[in-house]
Amino acid sequence: MVRYVKKAVASKPPDSKDMLDQVVLIAGVSVLGVLEQAYFSLQVIYARRKFSVTPPSTSGPPGFERVLRAQANCSEYFPVFVTILWVSGLFFNQGLSSICGLLYLYGRFLYFSGYAKSAHGRLAPLYFSAKVLWVLIGFSVLGILSFVFRFYLGLDLMQLACSV
Amino acid sequence: MVRYVKKAVASKPPDSKDMLDQVVLIAGVSVLGVLEQAYFSLQVIYARRKFSVTPPSTSGPPGFERVLRAQANCSEYFPVFVTILWVSGLFFNQGLSSICGLLYLYGRFLYFSGYAKSAHGRLAPLYFSAKVLWVLIGFSVLGILSFVFRFYLGLDLMQLACSV
Amino acid sequence: MVRYVKKAVASKPPDSKDMLDQVVLIAGVSVLGVLEQAYFSLQVIYARRKFSVTPPSTSGPPGFERVLRAQANCSEYFPVFVTILWVSGLFFNQGLSSICGLLYLYGRFLYFSGYAKSAHGRLAPLYFSAKVLWVLIGFSVLGILSFVFRFYLGLDLMQLACSV
Ligand SMILES: N[C@@H](CCC(=O)N[C@@H](CS)C(=O)NCC(=O)O)C(=O)O
Numbered sequence: 238m239v240r241y242v243k244k245a246v247a248s249k250p251p252d253s254k255d256m257l258d259q260v261v262l263i264a265g266v267s268v269l270g271v272l273e274q275a276y277f278s279l280q281v282i283y284a285r286r287k288f289s290v291t292p293p294s295t296s297g298p299p300g301f302e303r304v305l306r307a308q309a310n311c312s313e314y315f316p317v318f319v320t321i322l323w324v325s326g327l328f329f330n331q332g333l334s335s336i337c338g339l340l341y342l343y344g345r346f347l348y349f350s351g352y353a354k355s356a357h358g359r360l361a362p363l364y365f366s367a368k369v370l371w372v373l374i375g376f377s378v379l380g381i382l383s384f385v386f387r388f389y390l391g392l393d394l395m396q397l398a399c400s401v
Numbered sequence: 402m403v404r405y406v407k408k409a410v411a412s413k414p415p416d417s418k419d420m421l422d423q424v425v426l427i428a429g430v431s432v433l434g435v436l437e438q439a440y441f442s443l444q445v446i447y448a449r450r451k452f453s454v455t456p457p458s459t460s461g462p463p464g465f466e467r468v469l470r471a472q473a474n475c476s477e478y479f480p481v482f483v484t485i486l487w488v489s490g491l492f493f494n495q496g497l498s499s500i501c502g503l504l505y506l507y508g509r510f511l512y513f514s515g516y517a518k519s520a521h522g523r524l525a526p527l528y529f530s531a532k533v534l535w536v537l538i539g540f541s542v543l544g545i546l547s548f549v550f551r552f553y554l555g556l557d558l559m560q561l562a563c564s565v
Numbered sequence: 566m567v568r569y570v571k572k573a574v575a576s577k578p579p580d581s582k583d584m585l586d587q588v589v590l591i592a593g594v595s596v597l598g599v600l601e602q603a604y605f606s607l608q609v610i611y612a613r614r615k616f617s618v619t620p621p622s623t624s625g626p627p628g629f630e631r632v633l634r635a636q637a638n639c640s641e642y643f644p645v646f647v648t649i650l651w652v653s654g655l656f657f658n659q660g661l662s663s664i665c666g667l668l669y670l671y672g673r674f675l676y677f678s679g680y681a682k683s684a685h686g687r688l689a690p691l692y693f694s695a696k697v698l699w700v701l702i703g704f705s706v707l708g709i710l711s712f713v714f715r716f717y718l719g720l721d722l723m724q725l726a727c728s729v
Pocket residue numbers: 306307309310313359363442443445446449456457469472
């Protein structure tokens with residue numbers, strides 16, 4: 238087994254490693270995000286047992302519906318988050334994007350826990366994670382624009398901004 | 402601040418830039434898609450206020466449920482769209498895939514607005530965006546097959562097709 | 566038309582091809598996943614017609630709700646699956662990740678068919694596809710850790726493990 242795993246890991250050609258280090262942090266944050274989604278799903282399964290709500294039903298006491306909706310809402314935003322995390326990491330800066338990614342996942346954890354307790358408890362963490370998402374969107378727009386200007390027009394936007 | 406942003410953007414090594422220009426257009430379309438999803442979410446939040454439907458409830462007057470479902474349906478398809486956009490952009494052609502991506506996002510905007518007005522209003526834009534998705538699927542299959550044939554079998558499918 | 570397609574495919578520069586072969590298998594599995602999601606959506610549309618449940622309604626006889634929920638559940642997990650498939654394929658091993666990806670998609674097909682027949686029918690395939698997801702998560706963690714150790718610390722974890 239170990240031998241297979243070793244061979245598998247070693248089979249990456251050396252030049253692709255130079256590219257992988259450009260995404261290793263955002264890949265790590267993505268895996269954390271996947272683990273968080275798995276945790277949310279498990280909480281819904283436990284809530285289904287606790288409140289005896291058998292599928293395909295999605296309605297039950299408010300305590301159940303809040304857990305269900307908390308997970309549904311986080312699932313809805315997950316692909317949006319992963320997409321913007323990777324674009325921001327690739328075109329702006331991997332380190333800053335990963336930090337935002339961690340903050341977002343932390344905000345979503347608070348959202349889930351808060352929403353599970355009361356509908357009001359979801360609001361503060363929702364605003365927080367939405368703000369982080371907007372920062373990642375801003376990073377992505379900046380990164381892409383600056384890339385386009387440098388690559389296609391030979392203009393360094395940042396240098397320009399600084400020299401003014 | 403500007404200095405940090407400058408350093409962040411400048412820290413990309415020069416060789417990775419050659420790769421980023423292979424995805425810059427689809428990255429841009431992805432960011433537009435993220436913005437569109439943010440817009441849809443905001444519309445649901447406004448509709449919740451307008452029709453006084455407080456979470457975790459998802460049922461209310463038809464006018465509310467149509468907005469809620471319009472956003473839910475677009476969210477459901479968003480990861481499917483992003484996945485096929487990137488595969489098509491990487492393996493077939495970035496420019497054509499980005500144009501399809503823009504058309505898809507435009508179709509989804511019409512879907513959302515149409516569905517918000519009446520259930521029937523969602524149909525025409527749904528068929529349109531589904532067709533664009535099928536084009537992207539076709540591009541992806543063509544691109545991957547053609548890559549496999551060239552890379553592993555040394556056969557240029559397109560040249561073959563033309564020389565017949 | 567053929568000429569345009571030909572030009573489009575041929576326009577990839579030769580050096581990017583060396584990178585694309587690192588992801589061609591997971592790209593192929595992703596396209597299959599997209600096709601599966603399209604199939605699930607079509608089944609919901611047919612079920613809406615069969616049971617006369619017009620949007621925006623999502624409630625109806627159990628036979629309808631099971632199909633609707635089966636598709637909703639698969640959609641919820643789709644971005645999680647695609648994310649972990651790519652991280653595992655990039656950082657661990659493309660072949661093994663693609664095999665897991667195919668198993669997951671097969672498990673999801675059984676989940677959908679099982680759930681459509683009876684709520685109980687979803688359980689066995691759900692456990693199976695969850696297990697495959699955990700394997701992909703394990704691969705990703707292993708791949709990222711091993712990359713970090715080799716790239717930043719110059720330590721080959723696998724060699725270390727074997728020499729003990
Ligand atoms: N699907 C969401 C879309 C908009 C959204 O993200 N709303 C926030 C603020 S009202 C929320 O926490 N929704 C609760 C929920 O989705 O159950 C909804 O139904 O509200």
